[in-house]
Amino acid sequence: MKVKIKIYVPLLLSILIATTSCEKYLDSELEGRQSDAQFYQTAEDAELALTGIYNMLSFAESNNRLWVFGDVASDDAAKGGNAGDQADIGYIDDFNIAADNGNLEAVWAICYEGISRANKLLDNIDDISMDTERKNQIKGESKFLRAFYYYWLGVTWGSVPVHLTTPTPEEMQKAATPVDQLFENVIENDLKDAIASLPETFAGADLGRATKYAALGLLTKAYLFEEKWSEAEDAANQIVGQGLYFLNPLYRANFEFASKDNPEIIFGVQHLSEQSPWLGNRLNQWFAPQAENGYGFNAPTQNFVDAFEVTGEGVVDPRLDYTVGRPGMPWFNDTILFDPEWSPTGYLNKKYIQPLEEVPVESKADGQLNYQFIRYADVLLMLAEALNEQGKSGEAVNYINMVRKRARESYMYDDKLPGYPNIPDGLLPDIEDSGQSGVRNAVRHERRVELGFEFHRYFDIIRYGSEYANQAFEDKPNFNYETNKFMPIPQSELDTNFEL
Numbered sequence: 001m002k003v004k005i006k007i008y009v010p011l012l013l014s015i016l017i018a019t020t021s022c023e024k025y026l027d028s029e030l031e032g033r034q035s036d037a038q039f040y041q042t043a044e045d046a047e048l049a050l051t052g053i054y055n056m057l058s059f060a061e062s063n064n065r066l067w068v069f070g071d072v073a074s075d076d077a078a079k080g081g082n083a084g085d086q087a088d089i090g091y092i093d094d095f096n097i098a099a100d101n102g103n104l105e106a107v108w109a110i111c112y113e114g115i116s117r118a119n120k121l122l123d124n125i126d127d128i129s130m131d132t133e134r135k136n137q138i139k140g141e142s143k144f145l146r147a148f149y150y151y152w153l154g155v156t157w158g159s160v161p162v163h164l165t166t167p168t169p170e171e172m173q174k175a176a177t178p179v180d181q182l183f184e185n186v187i188e189n190d191l192k193d194a195i196a197s198l199p200e201t202f203a204g205a206d207l208g209r210a211t212k213y214a215a216l217g218l219l220t221k222a223y224l225f226e227e228k229w230s231e232a233e234d235a236a237n238q239i240v241g242q243g244l245y246f247l248n249p250l251y252r253a254n255f256e257f258a259s260k261d262n263p264e265i266i267f268g269v270q271h272l273s274e275q276s277p278w279l280g281n282r283l284n285q286w287f288a289p290q291a292e293n294g295y296g297f298n299a300p301t302q303n304f305v306d307a308f309e310v311t312g313e314g315v316v317d318p319r320l321d322y323t324v325g326r327p328g329m330p331w332f333n334d335t336i337l338f339d340p341e342w343s344p345t346g347y348l349n350k351k352y353i354q355p356l357e358e359v360p361v362e363s364k365a366d367g368q369l370n371y372q373f374i375r376y377a378d379v380l381l382m383l384a385e386a387l388n389e390q391g392k393s394g395e396a397v398n399y400i401n402m403v404r405k406r407a408r409e410s411y412m413y414d415d416k417l418p419g420y421p422n423i424p425d426g427l428l429p430d431i432e433d434s435g436q437s438g439v440r441n442a443v444r445h446e447r448r449v450e451l452g453f454e455f456h457r458y459f460d461i462i463r464y465g466s467e468y469a470n471q472a473f474e475d476k477p478n479f480n481y482e483t484n485k486f487m488p489i490p491q492s493e494l495d496t497n498f499e500l
Helices: 043-055 066-072 087-093 102-127 132-157 179-197 212-226 229-240 251-255 283-287 302-306 319-323 376-389 393-408 435-450 457-464 466-472 491-496
Strands: 017-019 028-030 077-080 265-269 297-300 371-375
Touching (some): 066 087, 066 297, 077 087, 087 102, 102 132, 102 491, 132 212, 132 457, 212 265, 212 371, 212 376, 229 376, 319 435, 435 457
Antiparallel strands (some): 077 297
C-alpha cells in the first residue's frame, strides 16, 4: 500500500510581528498580512518570520498537547481533571486511540505549520540583503526549528511526509518518508547544518534562541532514537566538554520563574505573560487544581510516585516533592497543604504551575514558566545511556551519579527541606558498575525520576523496546506495542490528503 499526503501551505504570511519594549524575542504583536511578493524584502522581515516559527513551539495555544503524548500516554500520568472532561485525552490514556482524536489533529497541525513557516523563510532568505553572519544564524535557527518539529512528528507518528521547500500544488501529494530516513536524512542533516552556523550562546534580548548546543542536544536525542550510540556519545560530549552548562545546585530552580533561564537549560520554550497576542504558558491552568481555577489534568500515578527512592528512615528523594503535589505536603508555600481531593489519582504535577502570588486566579492561563525541553541533566543521562549501550558501563555510572549527587545535595541548598543543610543518611547513594544490564536499568530509572513530567517518558518507554513497554503498561489491557508504537495519522489527513 502506497501512502501519500498533502501539506497545505498558507498563501499569505500571517506572522508579521512588531517588536515591543519587552526583552524576549517572543514578545511580539500581530500586525497584519502581506503576500510573499511584499514580504521577505528586509532583514526585519527575516527576523519577524523567524519569530513566527518560534511561536509555534509555545504552550500559549491550548492546542499544544505534547504533554498528552509524553506524559498521559505513559505510566507516569493519568488524564486527571473531571471524569467527562476532555474525553479524547482519556482515550489516549487508555490506548483507545482513534484517528479522529482531537489531540492528534492539534499537534500534527502545529508541527506542520512550524515546518511550513521554516520552509518559507529558508526559501526566501538568500534573496534578502542583510548582514551575512546574521543571515546564516537565521538559517541555522530555522533548520533547528524544522528539525524540532520533524523530531516530534517522527517520535509520535513514525513515517510522515517530508517537505524541505515550500511545495507547489503539484508537489503537495507526497508519499510518507520512512521513519529511519526521516531521522537520518532530514533531522540529522538539518541539525548538522544548524550546529555549523549557530553561535555557542545568545544573551540579553536574544536569550532563549536556539544555539549550537541546543542543536547538539536535539541531535543526541535523535541518535538515541536511532540507536546510534557512538554518535550520541560524541554529540553529548561536545556539550559536556565545553563547560558552558552545569547542574543547578537546586533542582526546583529549573521550574521557578526567577531562575527559569539558568545555566542548566540548554533549550527552553519561552513564555511571557500579559502580552497581546497571548504568549503566556497555559500549562499553568491545565495542570493546576480546580481550587485555584485550574483543570487538574496530567495527574501523577501511584506507580510514578512509587518510583522514587526512600531511605531506611523514610526520607524520600527530594525530587518527588519538587515534581508532585501529594497529601500532607506543602503546596508551593508553607500555609497551604496539598489536598488529595484535588485529583482523581490523589496527586498533581507541579513543574509548570506557579504560585498564586505570581499568577493569580483571574489570569491562571497566563503563566510565565518556560517549557524546559533540554536540560543539562538530560544530556548527562543520554551520555550515560550511549556509553552503557557500547559496553562502557564503568564510564556511564559517573554521569548517572552526577545527577543523583545534585538531587541529594538539594538538602544543602534548600532551607525548606527538613534537616537542612544536612544530607540524610543513605539518601540516593552513588550507584556502582553492575554491568551493562544493571546500569541500563539505573539509567532508565534515573531518567524517569529526574525528567518526570517534562514530556519525555512515553517516547523513552517506546524506544526501550517491546519488553520494557509491555511491562510498563501491564495494567493497560488495550496496549499493543506494534499498534501503539506510533500514534495513528489524524483522520482529517486520511480524509483529505492520503491516497490509499
